[in-house]
Amino acid sequence: MPSEVAAPGGAVETSEAHATRAARTARETGEARGARPAREARAQVPGGREAASRPVDAPVPRGNLLLVLIALCTAVTAANIYLAAPLLPLIARDFGSTPSAVAWIASVAQFGYAAGLLLFAPLGDRVNRRRLVAVLSLVTTAALLAGAGAAGTAALAATVFVASAATVVPQLLVPLVAERAPADRRARHVAAVIAGLFTGIVAARVLGGLAGQAFGWRAVFVGAAVLTTALGLLTAAALPAERRRPREGRLFAGLTAMPGLVRRSPDLWRACVRQAGMYGAWSALWTSLALLLTGGAYGMSTATAGLFGLFGLAAGVVAPLAGGLVDRFGAAKVVRNAYLLAAVSVPLFWLGGRVLVALFVAAIVIHVALVASHVANQTLALTTTSAPATANSAYVVAGFAGGATASALAGLAFSHFGWGGVVAVAGTWLALGWTTTTARR
Incomplete structure (x- = not known):
């Protein structure tokens, strides 16, 4: 004889009728879900909290093709920020100046990028990324x-500022990749895009120096413009369609939300400060390297000095490895070991002012440290809040602000104290980035 169970509203029904009603409810629920395929997904973030609903219209990447295209676009656009650095001796000669007198143009590019991140990158949470x-x-x-x-x-500095401010495409694409990646492979997918970013930086230094020596620095700018148009428009066309929920408030509300977001999230704050210290040390050394190599110590040509950037190809190998380590051991451990590596590179760079082999080793070590730290910190920034594009913008702004400030100070230090002054700036930035975050509970 069928048993009786309580139905909604206090009525009594048989177990058979209850089972029939439950099956019908489940079928109707399934059909309702089928009518809205994958419209929203809620992403888990550290601590068991759920991020705000984000649109997921199609898995990214499908067959890894879109991920490859995003990495290529990231490489081309990131190269624009560092386009002027290996060309400084040629630019100075063209304008009848000295390389140290135009070194500030490289800093302008980084300040421009930081400004673009403040204005445009947070829009990834609000507008159609295509x-x-x-x-x-x-x-x-x-x-x-x-x-x-x-x-x-x-005039050149003004155009470099605008170009760098608009070159925030990578930071619009990284949150998209992170929010659609499988949870257990998220850091590895982010690392693939970061590998593209650093490959672009290397290409800017190596190919930019070679092409500048052969065709002049103006031709390098034209070539970069052509590549940016081709890859940017192709990537935009390939991005999945997004049906975003309308959000209340002003279009640039993400800009005003950044300080509060960082203040409420200790993990995001720590990622921002530590990457600012790491990126500042790297920028101080890397933007001044052409001045050292083409100066009296080594007397290299611009093209030869540009080839030195090939050591940055270590990033393409390190990023995927760092992504796997973050997925397995967590971001904090990876960042700690990256800072130890960077600390080792500082005395090697100082010795590299006179011994070329030491400079070779230091260049590899600082790139490994920077990439590993970046993969770990950016993965943390993307997954620790419910507004990934805004959090990512705050993170990258902090990094580039640290890099631009250290780069500007390194130019002054090189003019007054030589290569030793540059190394001192790099060491100071590393110390500030680490001690500041360990001092705060």
């Missing part, structure tokens, strides 16, 4: 072409 990527790619192209025709350092 259109934003396309528009920013075209703006970058126009600025690079204007830079190729610049008649003086002031």
Whole structure:
């Protein structure tokens, strides 16, 4: 004889009727879910909290093809930020100046990128990324072409600032990859894009130096504009369609939300400060390296000094390995070991002012440290809050602000104290990045 169970509303029904009603409810629920395939997903973040709903219209990447395209686009656009650094001796000669007198243009590029991150990167939480990527790619192209025709350092610096401000496409694409990646492989997917970013940095130094020596620095700017247009528009067309929920507030509300977001999230704050210290040390050394190599100590040509950037190819190998280590052991352990490596590189760089082999080793070690730290810290920034694009923007702004400030100080230090002053700036930045985060509970 069927047993009786309580139905909703206090009524009594048989177990058979209850089972029939439950099956019908489950079927209707399943059909309702089928009518909205994968419209939203809630992502888990550290601590068991759930991130806000984010649109997931299609898995990314499918067959890894889109991930490869995003990595290529990241490489091309990231190269624009560092385009001027290996060309400084050629730019100085063209404008009748000295390389140390135009070194500040490399810092302008980083300040421009930080400004673009503040204004444009948080829009990834609010607007369609397809259109934003396309528009920013075209703006970058126009600025690079204007830079190729610049008649003086002031005009060139203005165009470099605009081009770098619009070159935030990688930071619009990284959150997209992170939020759609499988949870157990998220750091590895982020690492694939980061590998593209550092490959672009190496290409800017190596190919930029070679092409500048052969065709002039203006031709390098034109070539970068062509590549930016092609890869930017192609990537924009390939991105999955997004149906975003309308959000209340102003379009640039993400900018004003950044300070509060960092203040409420200790993990995000720590990632920001530590990467600012690491990136500042790397920028101080790397943006001044062409001045050392082409100066009296080594007397290399611009093309030969540019080849030195090949040591940065270590990033392409380290990023996937670092991603696997983060997925397995956590971000904190990876960042700690990265800082130890960077600390080892500082005395090697000082010795490299006179011994070329030491400079070779130091270049490899600092790249390994920077990439490992970046993969770990950015993965943490992307997964610790419910607004990944805004959190990622805060993280990258902090990094580039630290890099730009250290780079500017390194230029002054090189002018007054030589290569030893640059190394001192790098060591100071590392010490500040680590001790500040360990002092705060």
